[in-house]
Amino acid sequence: METVKLVAEIKSKISKLKAEGKTIGFVPTMGALHKGHLSLVDTSVKNNDITVVSIFVNPTQFNNPEDLLTYPRTIEEDLEKLSDCKPDLIFIPEVNEIYPEPDTRIFDFGVLDRVMEGKKRPGHFNGVAQVVSKLFDIVSPENAYFGQKDFQQVAVIKQMTKDLKLNVNIVPCPIIREKDGLAMSSRNVLLSEDQRKNACKISETLFKARNLVAELSVSQLKEWVVEEINKNNYLSVEYFEIVNDTTLEVINDWNESNNKIGCITVQVGKTRLIDNVTF
Numbered sequence: 001m002e003t004v005k006l007v008a009e010i011k012s013k014i015s016k017l018k019a020e021g022k023t024i025g026f027v028p029t030m031g032a033l034h035k036g037h038l039s040l041v042d043t044s045v046k047n048n049d050i051t052v053v054s055i056f057v058n059p060t061q062f063n064n065p066e067d068l069l070t071y072p073r074t075i076e077e078d079l080e081k082l083s084d085c086k087p088d089l090i091f092i093p094e095v096n097e098i099y100p101e102p103d104t105r106i107f108d109f110g111v112l113d114r115v116m117e118g119k120k121r122p123g124h125f126n127g128v129a130q131v132v133s134k135l136f137d138i139v140s141p142e143n144a145y146f147g148q149k150d151f152q153q154v155a156v157i158k159q160m161t162k163d164l165k166l167n168v169n170i171v172p173c174p175i176i177r178e179k180d181g182l183a184m185s186s187r188n189v190l191l192s193e194d195q196r197k198n199a200c201k202i203s204e205t206l207f208k209a210r211n212l213v214a215e216l217s218v219s220q221l222k223e224w225v226v227e228e229i230n231k232n233n234y235l236s237v238e239y240f241e242i243v244n245d246t247t248l249e250v251i252n253d254w255n256e257s258n259n260k261i262g263c264i265t266v267q268v269g270k271t272r273l274i275d276n277v278t279f
């Protein structure tokens with residue numbers, strides 16, 4: 001496992017590997033790694049000759065300056081955890097390596113960016129698209145691995161790859177959860193002990209909701225989920241939407257689509273957590 005900081009250096013290493021016919025798998029991350037990230041790395045290592053992991057807290061995707069400032073940074077521990085998964089290259093660039101000048105590109109993802117996280121975090125997915133397109137250009141992967149926890153992000157990145165005609169296969173990977181059901185997330189370390197204990201109510205409620213589909217209409221079920229979670233003093237639902245899992249259009253009737261996903265964002269003190277389940 002080798003750590004590289006410079007764009008020119010990683011590009012040159014990758015072009016040599018490609019000339020030898022090696023396939024490249026890529027796992028972009030913002031660090032503060034947990035078993036969710038490591039599951040993506042394991043999948044890439046299994047399915048590619050070479051795995052590249054990037055650790056870069058991308059400033060252009062943060063709409064909230066305090067969120068950027070408090071985002072957990074644990075590089076030494078991250079490298080330690082990664083060494084067990086045996087990826088080949090770890091790319092840890094400084095901000096000016098990725099943005100030698102400001103990225104002024106504006107992407108249009110239509111509905112994909114107008115609902116849920118796109119609506120609540122203006123500019124967020126534009127920043128994600130900026131950094132991921134730059135990273136794809138640097139790493140030239142055949143396969144890139146993303147977690148389904150960030151369900152909307154996967155949809156946006158698939159669309160970006162199509163729009164920019166990039167030859168990268170986007171591989172969505174399942175959500176890895178803590179024992180009590182809480183979706184693993186780098187931001188979980190920001191929770192107090194009490195907040196952490198109560199946060200499992202989010203996934204618990206989503207799983208219970210799946211059993212209520214036969215009894216409740218879409219709007220009744222949405223109300224039930226929000227009320228159930230908000231009963232807990234530590235949790236405050238920002239939104240819960242049930243959407244078509246491809247178009248992300250909001251669903252008002254169970255028969256509108258076969259493939260439905262319920263996406264939630266919950267404020268736990270100052271920390272925003274997201275999760276989702278299929279319906």
Ligand SMILES: Nc1ncnc2c1ncn2[C@@H]1O[C@H](COP(=O)(O)OP(=O)(O)OP(=O)(O)O)[C@@H](O)[C@H]1O
Binds near residue numbers: 036147176
């Ligand atoms: N619990 C999880 N299971 C599977 N993949 C995950 C999980 N958590 C994050 N990932 C994926 O890891 C990649 C990097 O995510 P990122 O570094 O933002 O971590 P994160 O845990 O999502 O942090 P946060 O949500 O606090 O930003 C993304 O593709 C993300 O979807």
Ligand SMILES: CC(C)(CO)[C@@H](O)C(=O)[O-]
Binds near residue numbers: 028056131132153
């Ligand atoms: C894909 C990503 C690494 C881009 O900064 C980030 O949004 C993330 O960690 O999910």
Ligand code: BAL
Binds near residue numbers: 061150153
């Ligand atoms: N995992 C998504 C990155 C973010 O919240 O900015």
